[in-house]
Amino acid sequence: MKLHRAVPWLAAAFLAAQTSADKIYVFFPSMAKPNVVQAALQAKLSGHEVTVFGRLADFTTMIKQTPPDAILAPKALAEQFPDFKVFLKGARNGGALEPAVLISTKPVVADALATANVGVVGVLERPAMNGYVKSVVGSQPKLKIVTKVEDLLPLLTFGSADAILVGEGQVDEIKGRSQAALQTTDVANGKIGLLVASAKGDASKLEAALKTLGTAEKKMLGVDSWIK
């Protein structure tokens, strides 16, 4: 009798497990608002439940509280979650790393970076950002960490930072918002890891779905293609 009663429940649970959507968490700071990115991705990734976070703390907290099946995040951040294995790398111009660029109002002297204030979007918790930036620019500047890409330009306008550090792919977008005489300086050997897709288990369906994303959706994620 008890077993008989349990069967429908077990069947329902089994079916639910079979049909429940894979949960995907996304964190990728860009000019586009998280709700807009979420709507765009959700439309293309049917059968998956997409949540795009605008705040790093919300993303990391939710991963711990309600773990997803997969995450899309900048490489440096994704590496903080070793349970998730990279199954696809976002790429620009064929590479999963892009050149790091400093944007400034005055010329930037590479040797003087250690004493400079450099603005950057926080993709890791604050203490880890120091090591991350050092690994990119080769020295340890004082960081001005902002929460959104659009907040980088005000750092230059108000003189709060001597330069802002971005990936090559963001330069035109940021300079396009300003009419100030902004200069760009390539960081010698400096590379920034693009977004990666990581999962706990089998991600073949998601991988196939991500590969169907159009130019607009991929642009929101800062990539133009995918590589294994």
Add this chain to the structure above:
Amino acid sequence: MDQVKHAPTWIVAVATAFLGAAAFGQDESKRILVLHPAGPSFDDAKKGIQETLGDGYDLKGLVVTKETSVEEVQKAWKEAAPKVVVAMDNRGVALFKDARVKMSDSVTPGVALMGVRIDATIRDVQNVVGINYEIPAVTTIVNLRSLLSNPIKKIGVVHRASMDDMIRKNAEFCAQENVEIVGIRVPDDADAKSALNDALKELTKRSDIDVLLVINDNFFLNAKLVKEVWLPRLSGWKHPVVVGVESLVKPELKFGTFAVLPDNYALGAQAAGLVQEIEDAGWKVEDPKVDQPLSVIKTLNLRGMKSCCGVQQDKLGEVDKVLE
């Protein structure tokens, strides 16, 4: 056998040492006293501070009201023995300043934010840094410009004479972005209604004003003047009207077309950056300053904007809220 016998003692010793160290670490935690009024804006800012600084910092909040006494702040201050005091709102900042004097404590540094004219409020106060709450015009204009098809060269502003310094500072920032502020200055003792009416008449008849910026100042911005001056004067004026209050950008009101408000969580994150600068300097303010707020929440009255100006549809994704 002896080793087995002694193992528990060894474990206990290590555990005791570990727990002792942990307890010591807790005592040595970086405690921050936060004086803040109640409300979601202040909660957001506090959350921004806590989440940005992380677990190594212990935030002790004291909700301040009009009734909060300096003695209550002193008591909380003594109990918390903070490395830094963060004071929010003009009430919080005033209590911080008063408590400091009463305690003869100029050593504990302070961070002031979310008040009116924080720059003026903490001028001449030692060992304090701050962040203004007023959104600089340049931030507003850069965000608006990225949405519009037409260029923005000149923005009109009506302001009281007592705001001269703020307008000058904003003009400097705007000049960096090739935007000029055309300010109509009104004496502080003028009749608000007639002065506003005259100023708007002058600004709206000019053909070179691309945007009107409405300052959050109760002198000019209240329900009566919105109804009797702003709305009639701006009716038919085919340019964006930028406001700093979300309720004024509702399409049915036919007033503001674009609203820019502080992002309080990000403001907290920005304050956390100042706390870390203070810590890096050995828990003192090395560089007294008042920063500008960096992050904003943007609301667009799309219906109103479409009726007056060309909007770049592909840029709407950069706006936090689009009202139709």
